[in-house]
Amino acid sequence: MWLEDVWLRYxxxxPWVLRGTTVHLAPGEAVVVLGRNGVGKSTLLQLAAGVLRPTRGRVADRPAVVGWVSERFPADQPFTVGGYLVASARVAGLSRGEADRAVGRWVDRLGLGPFHxxxxxxxxxxTAQKVGxxxxLLRPPGLLVLDEPWEGLDADAxxxxxxxxGEVLADxxxxLVSDHRGETARLPGARGWTVADGTVVERAPSGAGAVAVVELEVPVPQVADTVARLRAEGHHILRVRGHTDPAAATRPETGPPFEVAR
Known part of the structure; x- marks a missing residue:
């Protein structure tokens, strides 16, 4: 799939949210989209998924089957979980039998049985994010687009x-996935696109190239915001001393320096 000289404004x-964006995503590849809040990450993902159309330029060679998971599932709908998923499968072109089997598979894998x-x-x-x-995934997607997919999920999910x-890539x-939690460290070898000032810049795959480790010391009240900002800019947080969860590190302890690797 190509985004070719894509510009978008609402x-x-x-103002232009994206300007002159040209990027390529090949079959079997994963790309992590990084950037601060409000710079256009979700816009880029929606363009790739076909939710938005570019103001200028074009999206070419988009696969026929696209799986799209928004940052917040639109749960204000008059359906049950089972009814919604079966209807979604039928709209996606599955027969009733195929729809029932696909829904049963993903309900089981995601622990949605009690909510059917x-x-x-x-x-x-x-739970709504699990439904999304x-x-x-009811039909195997040629392109899976995930906007902050870990948000609100329990540990198992x-x-x-x-x-x-991994299954989508193997097939x-x-x-294409955005993430501000640092969870995409679990996707080794993924390429990276950093969105800033309306442009998209390619960065090296995770694990490629030289890595510098920098130790920073910040006031305790600023730890959580600093960690979130560094992750959004594409840095990998190695640890926050004295805390097991850097994103929640707000307790008043003395001197919480942490290390960050680019």
Whole structure:
């Protein structure tokens, strides 16, 4: 799939969210999209998935089957989990029997069995995200687009996401994923696109090239924000001293320096 000289703005004479973007995603490749909040990561993913159309330029060679998982599943719908997934499978072109089998498989893998008859509007955010992930996988996607897929998921579901990505890649599909939690460290070898100032810059695959380790010391109240910003800019947080979860490191302890590798 190609994005060829793609420009996008949301209204006429409005600011350009993306400018002159040309990138390529080949079959069997995974790309991690990085960047600070509000720079256009979700816009880029929606263009790739076909949710948005470019203002200028074009998206070429998009696979026929695209699995799309938005950052927040639209749960305000009058359906049960089972009814929604079966309807999604039928819209995707599966027969009733195929739809039932596909829904059963992903309901089991994602632990959605207890919620089969629950209305979408009654789900927690994490459970709703599982439904969104399931609907994206009912047909094997040639392109899987995941916008912050780990957000709100429990530990077991977070572990499943890299497995799913690996399965899509093994079948010759492509995966495009954004992440601000640092979870994409579990996708070794993935390429990276960094979005900043309306442009997209390619970075080396994870694990490639020289790596520098830098130790920083910041005031305790700023730890969580600093970690989030560094991750968004493409850095890998090795550790935060005295804390097991850097993203939640806000307790008032003395001197919490941490190491960060580019």
């Amino acid at each position: 209204r006429r004479r409005g 008859a629950v209305r979408l509007s009654q789900l927690s955010k994490g 992930l399931a609907q994206a 977070r572990e499943l996401v890299p497995q799913v990505v 010759g599909g492509s995966v």
